[in-house]
Amino acid sequence: MADVALQPRTARRPIREASRWDLIKANRNYLGFWFMLPAMVFLVLFLAYPLGLGIWISFTDARIGRPGAFVGLENYEWLWGDSIFWLSVFNTLLYTSVASVIKFAIGLYLALLLNENMPFKAMLRALVLIPFIVPTVLSALAFWWIFDSQFSIISWSLKQMGLITDNINFLGDVTWARICVIFANIWRGVPFVAITLLAGLQTVSPSLYEAATLDGATSWQRFRFITYPLLTPIIAVVMTFSVLFTFTDFQLIWAMTRGGPVNATHLMATLSYQRAIIGGVLGEGAAISNAMIPFLLAAIMVSWFGLQRRKWQQGENND
Amino acid sequence: MTDLPTQRLDLKGVLSGSARTAAADDHSVGMSYLESLPRRLVTLYLPLGIIVVVLLFPFYWMALTAIKPDEQLLDLNTYNPFWTWNPTFKHIHKLLFGSYYPLWLWNTMYVAICSTVLSIFASVLAAYAIVRLRYRGAQWVGGLIFLSYLVPPSILFIPLATVVFQYGLFDTPFALILTYPTILIPFSTWLLMGYFKTIPFELEECALIDGASRWQILTKIVLPLAIPGLISAFIFCFTLCWNEFIYALTFLTSVQNKTVPVAIVNEFVDGDVYRWGSLMAGALAGSLPLVILYAFFVEHYVSAMTGAVKE
Numbered sequence: 139m140a141d142v143a144l145q146p147r148t149a150r151r152p153i154r155e156a157s158r159w160d161l162i163k164a165n166r167n168y169l170g171f172w173f174m175l176p177a178m179v180f181l182v183l184f185l186a187y188p189l190g191l192g193i194w195i196s197f198t199d200a201r202i203g204r205p206g207a208f209v210g211l212e213n214y215e216w217l218w219g220d221s222i223f224w225l226s227v228f229n230t231l232l233y234t235s236v237a238s239v240i241k242f243a244i245g246l247y248l249a250l251l252l253n254e255n256m257p258f259k260a261m262l263r264a265l266v267l268i269p270f271i272v273p274t275v276l277s278a279l280a281f282w283w284i285f286d287s288q289f290s291i292i293s294w295s296l297k298q299m300g301l302i303t304d305n306i307n308f309l310g311d312v313t314w315a316r317i318c319v320i321f322a323n324i325w326r327g328v329p330f331v332a333i334t335l336l337a338g339l340q341t342v343s344p345s346l347y348e349a350a351t352l353d354g355a356t357s358w359q360r361f362r363f364i365t366y367p368l369l370t371p372i373i374a375v376v377m378t379f380s381v382l383f384t385f386t387d388f389q390l391i392w393a394m395t396r397g398g399p400v401n402a403t404h405l406m407a408t409l410s411y412q413r414a415i416i417g418g419v420l421g422e423g424a425a426i427s428n429a430m431i432p433f434l435l436a437a438i439m440v441s442w443f444g445l446q447r448r449k450w451q452q453g454e455n456n457d
Numbered sequence: 458m459t460d461l462p463t464q465r466l467d468l469k470g471v472l473s474g475s476a477r478t479a480a481a482d483d484h485s486v487g488m489s490y491l492e493s494l495p496r497r498l499v500t501l502y503l504p505l506g507i508i509v510v511v512l513l514f515p516f517y518w519m520a521l522t523a524i525k526p527d528e529q530l531l532d533l534n535t536y537n538p539f540w541t542w543n544p545t546f547k548h549i550h551k552l553l554f555g556s557y558y559p560l561w562l563w564n565t566m567y568v569a570i571c572s573t574v575l576s577i578f579a580s581v582l583a584a585y586a587i588v589r590l591r592y593r594g595a596q597w598v599g600g601l602i603f604l605s606y607l608v609p610p611s612i613l614f615i616p617l618a619t620v621v622f623q624y625g626l627f628d629t630p631f632a633l634i635l636t637y638p639t640i641l642i643p644f645s646t647w648l649l650m651g652y653f654k655t656i657p658f659e660l661e662e663c664a665l666i667d668g669a670s671r672w673q674i675l676t677k678i679v680l681p682l683a684i685p686g687l688i689s690a691f692i693f694c695f696t697l698c699w700n701e702f703i704y705a706l707t708f709l710t711s712v713q714n715k716t717v718p719v720a721i722v723n724e725f726v727d728g729d730v731y732r733w734g735s736l737m738a739g740a741l742a743g744s745l746p747l748v749i750l751y752a753f754f755v756e757h758y759v760s761a762m763t764g765a766v767k768e
Binding site for chain 1: 472479501502504505508509511512513515516518521522530531533538575576578579580581582585586587590591592593595598603605608609610611612613615616617618619620635636638639642643645671692697699700702706707709715718719721722728733736737739740741743744747748751752755758759762763
């Protein structure tokens with residue numbers, strides 16, 4: 139289109155001085171504010187404000203439908219003498235520590251196995267992650283059925299093998315119920331640990347192993363002095379997440395036992411739901427969930443130090 | 458800006474085992490030839506087989522229960538419980554046509570998509586601003602967002618319930634659509650920050666010189682290059698929404714508004730001994746959409762998961 143090219147440019151604007159408004163428009167702080175606005179609105183309205191509100195509610199005697207009056211530390215004092223609360227703290231610590239340790243052990247082992255060369259590697263890795271994808275509640279229901287007191291497939295299999303004579307009352311017995319919920323939690327958590335550690339393992343250069351083998355290192359020594367140190371940073375982060383989410387777990391317990399039998403599987407989260415929403419005593423429930431904060435802070439500190447350590451390990455002096 | 462692409466974990470290679478992973482470049486055999494087959498059978502295939510069977514058994518059991526006739530479900534002795542020769546679609550039929558299940562599926566989908574879209578929008582802007590605008594205090598804000606990722610829903614649900622009630626959102630889908638982003642935004646911002654960092658700065662400088670505004674740079678240069686990251690964030694957020702339980706349990710009360718996880722736990726669990734078939738059918742139908750999504754985007758999914766912990 140030659141005519142177009144030949145047309146004189148009439149409407150060319152003269153270059154003008156940058157006005158104050160132009161400067162503001164290009165200012166990174168001003169732009170940053172507008173870019174951050176949507177995220178900040180959500181996080182302030184529905185995260186920071188409720189977090190503060192939760193602490194305030196725990197100092198009041200609020201109930202559902204009635205804003206409470208300030209009662210000071212009364213809720214906490216009441217919890218201090220409440221044996222069910224202490225039982226739930228014990229359960230939470232037991233649940234978190236046992237599940238996390240086993241998740242870590244099996245997860246690391248599975249990651250090492252998946253890192254080997256074998257046929258159908260990609261498919262196996264994809265299959266392993268499925269328990270993590272499926273909503274917790276739905277898989278917890280499957281476990282509820284597997285651990286049914288009358289029609290449990292496990293009881294049936296053990297009976298067929300002649301190991302037991304009566305059905306095991308999986309979710310009705312205190313010890314068994316704890317074992318079952320911990321097992322279900324491990325089952326769901328292992329894929330996450332395994333796949334993230336696998337991602338870390340794949341960054342380890344195989345020449346390190348070859349060199350160590352030439353120097354006569356055994357497979358344990360190769361793991362202990364090559365794999366483990368190089369994996370420490372990612373282990374720290376993965377385990378922090380794992381501990382955090384196990385500690386505050388709610389849905390698995392709620393779908394499987396609702397805290398029973400005789401509160402043996404009540405975690406702090408489920409107890410606070412029961413007291414606050416079902417019982418209607420918001421103040422006390424908020425106090426229970428706030429009691430989790432010190433533990434969470436401890437976990438976050440560990441994470442932070444883990445991250446720091448990661449930075450220097452990735453530094454150039456450390457190769 | 459020392460975070461060079463080469464130092465990052467190669468996320469895509471995690472599942473395929475290929476690509477540029479350190480373990481796979483040009484000596485793909487590694488040292489495995491040193492081990493004999495019988496030894497590998499015992500040390501590798503056997504334990505791996507056991508773990509995979511344990512991990513997948515509940516799904517098999519779920520699926521089998523969903524198609525077994527009632528009398529076979531409760532009679533373990535006359536029929537082999539591990540298989541059935543006369544599958545029935547009775548439970549699934551009851552689920553689809555005798556309950557609100559399709560409505561619950563729709564609710565879940567609606568809430569998940571809306572809050573995911575909202576969160577991705579907010580996170581893209583926030584991540585871009587933190588990584589590239591680097592306004593004053595951006596580092597701190599990045600740290601705060603990471604911290605907010607660590608605030609679990611189980612300590613927020615009580616005050617949030619009162620907040621939701623005050624805003625008049627109680628028992629509406631908006632109660633969830635507006636609260637889920639608090640879980641999703643920290644995660645996806647953190648993930649997208651990692652992706653944006655890998656996009657060369659020079660591209661943006663060129664665009665700035667050519668007179669592009671920040672908004673144009675974001676939509677025309679950064680976003681097209683960050684599409685894998687966006688897909689990862691989207692899928693992972695969607696899965697998190699689908700999986701969320703405690704908010705949905707607390708903020709919704711009427712049967713028609715519930716999401717799948719909550720509805721199954723509350724509406725299907727009654728005293729009926731024959732409930733297992735439809736319960737498992739419901740659990741299966743609630744899991745399938747995610748599993749199908751996962752099957753199509755395995756690599757994105759893994760990169761989202763590992764991306765969340767790598768930074």
